[in-house]
Amino acid sequence: MTDVLITGASRGIGYALTREYLKRGARVFAGVRDPDRASALRALATDDLVIVPLDVRSQRDIENAADLVASHGGLDRLVNNAGVLEPSAGLAEVDGPRMLEVLRVNTVGPVQMAQRFLNLLRPDARLVNLTMPTRPIGGLTRTENHAFVASRYALNALTKMIAVEVADTGPIVAALWPGYLQTDMTGHAEAATPLEEAIPGVVDLIERLSPADHGSCLLPDGSHAPW
Numbered sequence: 001m002t003d004v005l006i007t008g009a010s011r012g013i014g015y016a017l018t019r020e021y022l023k024r025g026a027r028v029f030a031g032v033r034d035p036d037r038a039s040a041l042r043a044l045a046t047d048d049l050v051i052v053p054l055d056v057r058s059q060r061d062i063e064n065a066a067d068l069v070a071s072h073g074g075l076d077r078l079v080n081n082a083g084v085l086e087p088s089a090g091l092a093e094v095d096g097p098r099m100l101e102v103l104r105v106n107t108v109g110p111v112q113m114a115q116r117f118l119n120l121l122r123p124d125a126r127l128v129n130l131t132m133p134t135r136p137i138g139g140l141t142r143t144e145n146h147a148f149v150a151s152r153y154a155l156n157a158l159t160k161m162i163a164v165e166v167a168d169t170g171p172i173v174a175a176l177w178p179g180y181l182q183t184d185m186t187g188h189a190e191a192a193t194p195l196e197e198a199i200p201g202v203v204d205l206i207e208r209l210s211p212a213d214h215g216s217c218l219l220p221d222g223s224h225a226p227w
Contacts, residue, residue, distance in 0.1 A: 001048075003075050003122075005029040005065070007056055007113065008082030010038040012183040013130065013202075016195040017079060020203045022048055029069060030058075030072045031082070042064055056082050057101075066116045080110035080173075085185045086147045099147040101142045106151035111156050111158050118170060125171035129159045131224035133217055153223030156217060163215030172209045174218040175224065178202045180201050189199065 004021050008014040009030035016155050018030045021042060031054030032038045041051055050072075054065045069075055084105045086098045121127065132152045142149055156175050163173035178199075182192040198220070204224055217225040 002026040002077065003029070003069075004079065005031060005052075005117070006075040006081055007077045007109070008030040010041055013178060013181060013195065013199070014079075014081040015040055016199040017159075017203065018049070018083065019044065020199050022046055024203070026052050026077075027072070029065070029075075032066060043059050047128050056080075056113060056116045056136060057104045058105070059112065062112055062116050067118060069117070074122050074213065074225075075117060076120060076122055076125050078117050078125070078127045079115065080113055080127075080150060082106075082109060083130070083151075084148075085145065087143050087144075087165060091143075093144070094146045095113075099150070103145035103151050103154065106148070107158065108152045110170055111162075114162055114173075116216070118166065126206060127162070127171050127173045128206055129155055129175045130178060130208075131155055131159070131217065133177045133219060134227050136226070157216075160227075167192070167214065172210055172211065172214050174213050174215070176205065177200070177217065177219055179220040 004026050006014050006017050006028060009018045010032040018028050021028050027048045029040055029050045029052050031052045035051050038051060052065050052068060052225045054061045075142060084102055086102045088094050114127060134153045134156050143193050159175045166173060180192045181198050182188045182194050186192045205218060217227050219225055
């Protein structure tokens with residue numbers, strides 16, 4: 001049985017990933033900030049689902065989650081999905097404290113998860129950070145959502161650094177953009193792809209990761225983003 005831990009699993013992409021992995025016979029540790037509010041997860045009602053109190057901003061939650069996973073023997077997949085968006089239409093709208101909160105969830109959280117769970121990942125494991133592709137800074141033209149964009153640039157750089165460090169001894173480490181999907185973060189935009197259409201392909205991509213993908217940012221078609 002494949003053991004998978006997914007952060008931010010109570011809704012959106014995290015919930016859809018959890019449901020898809022359960023369909024494929026995996027045991028899923030579904031990390032959620034508030035298990036009492038994770039009614040959709042509880043409705044899945046399967047012995048292969050372990051709902052884990054896990055706020056990635058909390059070192060105590062991360063330690064407790066690691067102890068729980070260790071008691072089950074380790075992990076094959078760690079998917080850092082938890083993320084937040086703090087909208088801003090221009091520099092004047094950037095709120096410093098809220099920006100720091102975005103970075104804590106989107107960037108520091110995945111790094112602390114990787115730091116704590118690396119020794120619990122089994123041979124041939126995958127550590128995947130969900131992200132967006134970040135073009136070279138010289139080509140950056142965006143002037144909105146400053147905190148979110150900064151958090152993704154930082155996460156992508158740190159993902160690459162982790163991949164370099166564990167290249168000879170650790171799991172396959174990659175960033176992955178699941179595509180423009182219908183979630184709360186995208187306002188369920190009509191132009192976005194429904195989760196039920198996209199997520200099986202995202203899981204296929206995670207399962208197909210090979211050493212050639214180590215340290216890369218993958219796009220939904222499996223190609224590598226030039227970052």
